[in-house]
Amino acid sequence: MNILLSFTIAFALTAAVEGAIVFALFRKIRFVYYSILWNLLTNPALNLCLLLAVGYGGAPYAPSALIGEICVFLTEALLIKILLELPPPKALLLSLLLNAASYLTGLLLF
Secondary structure (H helix, E strand, O other): OOHHHHHHHHHHHHHHHHHHHHHHHHOOHHHHHHHHHHHHHHHHHHHHHHHHHHHHOOOOHHHHHHHHHHHHHHHHHHHHHHHOOOOHHHHHHHHHHHHHHHHHHHHHHO
8 A cells, every 4th residue: 555545544544533522522623623633743653663673664553653652652642742732641641542542452453
């Protein structure tokens, strides 16, 4: 599959899953917009790093994905704290929920 198409599908799936959860929890379209923005920052970066590390560098997938997902989780938690004005524990919990949901959805579909 074309790399750009793969990245687009991964981003769209992540944005849809996380956006739906954010809307279900907060009922604010503005927060869904924010979730699209933070995913636009983190999702392509993670997928590019995985492509370079695993696809071209020969690194094992599972540890590379784990390290990448931890970086995404922490980055998004910070952005959630700032954009949604949540206290740090709630921002961390929401980031964990969103990333677990989108990661598991991706695993189930692919």
